[in-house]
Amino acid sequence: MRAFRLPGRLVSLMLLANILPAAAHDLSGDPAGTNYDRSAKPPTNILVNFSFAAATATNHGAALATLFQPFAPKVQTHWDDRFFYIESDGMPAHPLMVGITAWQQQVPLPQTYTGNNAWQLPLQPQVAAQPISAKTHFFRGAIAIAVNGVPIFNPIKNDGITDTYLAGELDNYGGHSGRADDYHYHIAPLHLQKYVGSNNPVAFALDGYPIYGLTEPDGAPAGGLDEFNGHTTPELGYHYHATKTYPYLNGGFHGVVTERGGLVDPQPRAQPLRPATYPLPGATITGFKAEPDGKSYTLTYEIGGEKAMVHYSKNAGAVDFDFTDTSGRTLTRHYATGFHDGGRDENPPPRDRPEGNRPPRDPNRQPWLKVHAKEMDANRDGTLTREEFIAEVNRVFAAYDQNQDGKLTADEYGGPPVRSPMGGYIKQHYRELLDETGVITKASLMKEAMRMFDKSDLNHDGKLTPDETALPPGYKATPPGNPGENPPPR
Ligand SMILES: [Zn+2]
Numbered sequence: 001m002r003a004f005r006l007p008g009r010l011v012s013l014m015l016l017a018n019i020l021p022a023a024a025h026d027l028s029g030d031p032a033g034t035n036y037d038r039s040a041k042p043p044t045n046i047l048v049n050f051s052f053a054a055a056t057a058t059n060h061g062a063a064l065a066t067l068f069q070p071f072a073p074k075v076q077t078h079w080d081d082r083f084f085y086i087e088s089d090g091m092p093a094h095p096l097m098v099g100i101t102a103w104q105q106q107v108p109l110p111q112t113y114t115g116n117n118a119w120q121l122p123l124q125p126q127v128a129a130q131p132i133s134a135k136t137h138f139f140r141g142a143i144a145i146a147v148n149g150v151p152i153f154n155p156i157k158n159d160g161i162t163d164t165y166l167a168g169e170l171d172n173y174g175g176h177s178g179r180a181d182d183y184h185y186h187i188a189p190l191h192l193q194k195y196v197g198s199n200n201p202v203a204f205a206l207d208g209y210p211i212y213g214l215t216e217p218d219g220a221p222a223g224g225l226d227e228f229n230g231h232t233t234p235e236l237g238y239h240y241h242a243t244k245t246y247p248y249l250n251g252g253f254h255g256v257v258t259e260r261g262g263l264v265d266p267q268p269r270a271q272p273l274r275p276a277t278y279p280l281p282g283a284t285i286t287g288f289k290a291e292p293d294g295k296s297y298t299l300t301y302e303i304g305g306e307k308a309m310v311h312y313s314k315n316a317g318a319v320d321f322d323f324t325d326t327s328g329r330t331l332t333r334h335y336a337t338g339f340h341d342g343g344r345d346e347n348p349p350p351r352d353r354p355e356g357n358r359p360p361r362d363p364n365r366q367p368w369l370k371v372h373a374k375e376m377d378a379n380r381d382g383t384l385t386r387e388e389f390i391a392e393v394n395r396v397f398a399a400y401d402q403n404q405d406g407k408l409t410a411d412e413y414g415g416p417p418v419r420s421p422m423g424g425y426i427k428q429h430y431r432e433l434l435d436e437t438g439v440i441t442k443a444s445l446m447k448e449a450m451r452m453f454d455k456s457d458l459n460h461d462g463k464l465t466p467d468e469t470a471l472p473p474g475y476k477a478t479p480p481g482n483p484g485e486n487p488p489p490r
């Protein structure tokens with residue numbers, strides 16, 4: 001037991017890991033939960049004061065680290081003068097996915113929330129001059145991070161309307177997998193109180209303020225919550241609480257965060273591995289098993305009482321999937337982890353590497369714009385001008401905007417692909433294109449389109465010349481199986 005003094009209050013820190021069963025740290029891979037230790041007793045006599053005022057960064061960092069300690073070594077933390085960093089693979093120890101009745105066919109895959117891609121919290125939360133509500137903002141990305149290193153997204157999903165919990169999209173622990181096969185919660189993970197105690201936070205909003213359970217640390221009811229589920233008490237300063245109904249956790253940010261592209265920025269990115277998947281009506285997930293090697297997984301589900309499953313394993317540089325449908329037929333798919341279908345987060349082209357020395361997959365990992373520049377070059381002179389590109393953006397927007405209301409909603413961009421080189425791009429990257437109200441507008445599409453254009457326009461002359469759109473030797477078209485990707489003309 002360590003103790004140190006924050007202004008006015010004694011803070012006791014206990015290394016919680018010592019009182020937890022080792023099994024709690026492992027991915028149990030046990031759909032029925034029989035191997036999952038549900039008998040762990042909440043630690044007691046722990047009080048960490050999160051009334052942040054006037055303590056030093058070192059004290060804050062050490063206090064925060066204690067809360068994440070039960071989930072070490074899978075979850076690692078460190079801090080500097082300003083930020084507290086959380087590294088994890090985003091895979092919790094509890095059974096995953098079971099209980100989902102509205103499934104998008106995504107599965108959980110370990111992520112690399114490490115190094116520059118770690119989660120970060122301000123060590124000293126700052127009260128925002130204009131708090132931002134998550135009712136109308138932040139439909140993309142995480143708004144909080146749980147103490148087990150699993151991100152928590154807005155309970156309302158990116159269509160801006162659907163309550164994921166009420167819609168049956170969440171498993172028995174309040175989570176599911178997203179577009180990048182990245183597991184995340186959408187409600188407060190109260191089950192983590194088993195590890196941190198009911199007197200400690202189960203998560204932190206990305207503005208740095210802690211999220212406690214349904215009650216105060218002493219068990220008293222949490223009264224007088226503001227519209228973000230927060231309030232200030234003498235003991236804890238400002239903090240949020242979990243609730244059993246919307247907003248479930250912080251319903252916005254009392255503290256300062258930066259909003260960029262509809263999400264809290266910065267935050268780690270999970271890179272999609274495969275083309276977008278679609279809802280599977282009538283499916284209920286019944287089991288999820290992780291093999292002890294930590295590389296292979298089996299997700300089982302039922303449709304109308306008939307069993308089906310997805311088995312997948314992470315191999316060097318790839319994930320291999322076997323999809324077995326209700327008729328027992330198995331479809332095999334191989335997705336290289338370098339899968340790339342868009343203009344974000346590209347690796348530089350491997351242009352100057354000798355042929356034999358090129359890392360695998362690199363040649364096919366090209367920005368979307370480079371791959372499709374020729375198709376948008378209206379006058380076929382080999383150069384894609386800004387005007388030609390803008391014309392294509394306007395064309396594809398009009399083609400998807402069936403009711404011509406100036407915005408693309410899920411039924412439009414999720415509907416039949418339109419005939420345009422950008423048709424498939426919009427379907428696959430809609431999340432990055434949504435504005436803060438959860439729809440794609442001409443402006444939000446144009447903004448991302450021009451960002452891609454400017455990134456490819458290396459000499460900034462307003463056009464993409466053949467040298468700027470040249471594909472490296474060995475490039476072989478887009479990866480097969482991209483839904484909605486139209487074949488190039490000619
Ligand atoms: Zn989600």
Ligand SMILES: [Zn+2]
Pocket residue numbers: 212215216222223231233239240241
């Ligand atoms: Zn409270």
